[in-house]
Amino acid sequence: MSAQGDGDADTPVAAGRRKAGRRPGGPDTRQNILDAARAEFGARGYENTSMRAIARSADVNAALLHHYFGTKDQLFLAALDFPLQPRDLVAQVVGGGRDLVGERLVRFALALLENPAARERVLAVVRAAATNEQMARLMRGFMEREVVVPIAAALALPRPDLRVELAMTQMVGLIMGRYVIGVEPLASAPVDELVPLLAPTLQRYLAG
Amino acid sequence: MSAQGDGDADTPVAAGRRKAGRRPGGPDTRQNILDAARAEFGARGYENTSMRAIARSADVNAALLHHYFGTKDQLFLAALDFPLQPRDLVAQVVGGGRDLVGERLVRFALALLENPAARERVLAVVRAAATNEQMARLMRGFMEREVVVPIAAALALPRPDLRVELAMTQMVGLIMGRYVIGVEPLASAPVDELVPLLAPTLQRYLAG
Numbered sequence: 491m492s493a494q495g496d497g498d499a500d501t502p503v504a505a506g507r508r509k510a511g512r513r514p515g516g517p518d519t520r521q522n523i524l525d526a527a528r529a530e531f532g533a534r535g536y537e538n539t540s541m542r543a544i545a546r547s548a549d550v551n552a553a554l555l556h557h558y559f560g561t562k563d564q565l566f567l568a569a570l571d572f573p574l575q576p577r578d579l580v581a582q583v584v585g586g587g588r589d590l591v592g593e594r595l596v597r598f599a600l601a602l603l604e605n606p607a608a609r610e611r612v613l614a615v616v617r618a619a620a621t622n623e624q625m626a627r628l629m630r631g632f633m634e635r636e637v638v639v640p641i642a643a644a645l646a647l648p649r650p651d652l653r654v655e656l657a658m659t660q661m662v663g664l665i666m667g668r669y670v671i672g673v674e675p676l677a678s679a680p681v682d683e684l685v686p687l688l689a690p691t692l693q694r695y696l697a698g
Numbered sequence: 699m700s701a702q703g704d705g706d707a708d709t710p711v712a713a714g715r716r717k718a719g720r721r722p723g724g725p726d727t728r729q730n731i732l733d734a735a736r737a738e739f740g741a742r743g744y745e746n747t748s749m750r751a752i753a754r755s756a757d758v759n760a761a762l763l764h765h766y767f768g769t770k771d772q773l774f775l776a777a778l779d780f781p782l783q784p785r786d787l788v789a790q791v792v793g794g795g796r797d798l799v800g801e802r803l804v805r806f807a808l809a810l811l812e813n814p815a816a817r818e819r820v821l822a823v824v825r826a827a828a829t830n831e832q833m834a835r836l837m838r839g840f841m842e843r844e845v846v847v848p849i850a851a852a853l854a855l856p857r858p859d860l861r862v863e864l865a866m867t868q869m870v871g872l873i874m875g876r877y878v879i880g881v882e883p884l885a886s887a888p889v890d891e892l893v894p895l896l897a898p899t900l901q902r903y904l905a906g
Contacts, residue, residue, distance in 0.1 A: 619879050620828035626879045633881055649891070655875055655884040656895055663871025667863055671827050671834045673841055676863040683857070687864055691899045 520558055523548045527569040532624055536566060536631040563636050566628075570615055573608035576636040583696060584644040592693025593685060599661050600681045609669060616665055633658070647698050657695040664688065728766055731756045735777040740832050744774060744839040771844050774836075778823055781816035784844040791904060792852040800901025801893060807869050808889045817877060824873055841866070855906050865903040872896065 526548035530539045541562055545552040559565035563576060582598045583591055603609045618625040637658070642650035664684075668676050734756035738747045749770055753760040767773040771784065790806045791799055811817045826833040845866070850858035872892075876884050 616874075617829050620874065621825050630879050630881050633879075638881070649883075649895075652883055652887055652891070652895065655881055656872075658881070659871035659875040659884070660868055660899070661871070662874045663867035663869065664864075666824075666828065666870045666874065667867040671838050671841075673838050673846070673863055673866070675857075675860055676867070679860055683860070687857075687860065687903070690902060691868070694898060695895070 519548075519550060519554070523550060523555060523558060523565075524569050527565050531566060531569060531628055536562075536628050536635070541565070563632065566632060571611050572615055573605075573611045574602060576640075579637060580640045583641050588697050590693075591696050592691065593689035595657070595661075595692050595696070596685050596688045597681070599664075600684065603665065603669065604681065612665065613669060616662065616670065641696075645696060653695045657692050660688065660691050660695070727756075727758060727762070731758060731763060731766060731773075732777050735773050739774060739777060739836055744770075744836050744843070749773070771840065774840060779819050780823055781813075781819045782810060784848075787845060788848045791849050796905050798901075799904050800899065801897040803865070803869075803900050803904070804893050804896045805889070807872075808892065811873065811877065812889065820873065821877060824870065824878065849904075853904060861903045865900050868896065868899050868903070 523544065527539075527544050530544050530547055533539075534543075539562075541555055542552050544565070545555045548555070555565070559568055567575065579598075582595050586594055603612060615625075615629070619629045620626075638651050638654045641654045645653060647653060667673050668679075731752065735747075735752050738752050738755055741747075742751075747770075749763055750760050752773070753763045756763070763773070767776055775783065787806075790803050794802060811820060823833075823837070827837045828834075846859050846862045849862045853861060855861060875881055876887075
């Protein structure tokens with residue numbers, strides 16, 4: 491799991507700050523890029539937004555954008571302040587033995603969600619997707635492309651894309667029930683009690 | 699399933715309208731009661747709100763409240779405009795054979811959700827619970843009392859309450875993924891393709 495934004499001592503942002511640089515290199519630049527990214531992604535959707543267009547909107551060089559944020563999906567996640575990289579989620583499913591994929595995934599997700607800072611950022615995204623059609627559209631395109639397609643490609647089962655999405659629905663529903671609505675006893679059940687109940691669901695969706 | 703509000707030709711409201719009555723009996727009265735109910739439930743929570751307090755706030759007789767809306771949970775659902783009575787949901791699980799409880803419940807929920815008018819009202823409640831802490835608290839107390847407790851009482855399994863809530867998380871997640879975020883292919887998958895994938899999840903939670 492990749493935490494973002496909790497400390498940036500060794501990032502280009504902090505380096506820029508140390509040099510007291512402005513554009514290019516200062517903290518304003520990073521914020522300008524994130525603001526531009528939110529505006530462009532929001533206006534055009536994930537698929538139709540290019541790194542070049544965001545760079546132009548932020549008035550910086552496209553190379554600087556890549557230097558700060560890497561790929562488009564990483565910039566999108568940074569703009570959302572999302573505490574999880576899709577590649578880490580994909581690795582949980584695709585890497586490691588097929589036998590324990592359900593348990594591995596549930597433990598991975600709950601470890602993230604039990605961290606209050608990460609949880610708050612996940613909840614912010616879930617809330618936004620629940621109430622903002624533009625945000626729902628962004629999440630839809632992003633999830634299909636960055637999570638569903640790569641995991642589905644690794645499943646040797648019929649309808650792998652649908653199976654990945656059903657696994658996602660179980661996890662999103664868990665977030666809603668345990669952390670958003672907070673229904674008891676689910677909200678305060680220990681992780682070790684939830685894992686054996688939830689893992690077989692994910693296991694069946696993802697490994698048949 | 700009980701649809702509410704789609705037609706009221708034989709309800710006390712319509713009767714009141716025919717008589718052109720005001721208070722007690724006219725359509726204003728029904729609306730006043732619903733407004734008062736929303737305000738009281740919102741301010742105090744489901745548990746701490748009495749029918750008597752709502753009647754007082756709406757300036758009507760408590761007997762009239764019961765005449766129009768029946769029990770407190772029915773009034774709460776009417777205030778939410780929720781298209782499902784908990785007793786119908788409980789009947790799907792508790793009534794009928796244990797062998798097919800998962801499939802029965804998935805088909806029941808999807809039949810409701812595939813109806814556009816009912817779906818919109820369910821989505822309104824989910825969105826409200828996702829973003830409004832007061833609404834989340836209301837739903838939490840209501841669901842625990844009206845859905846989780848009666849179904850859990852009928853399950854002969856360890857941690858029946860947690861199992862009922864995990865079944866609910868799968869359904870709430872399905873609502874989020876299929877109808878709110880609308881991720882493909884989940885959003886347009888036919889019901890008959892979803893049932894065999896989802897039913898075993900509910901079956902295992904509710905029947906072991």
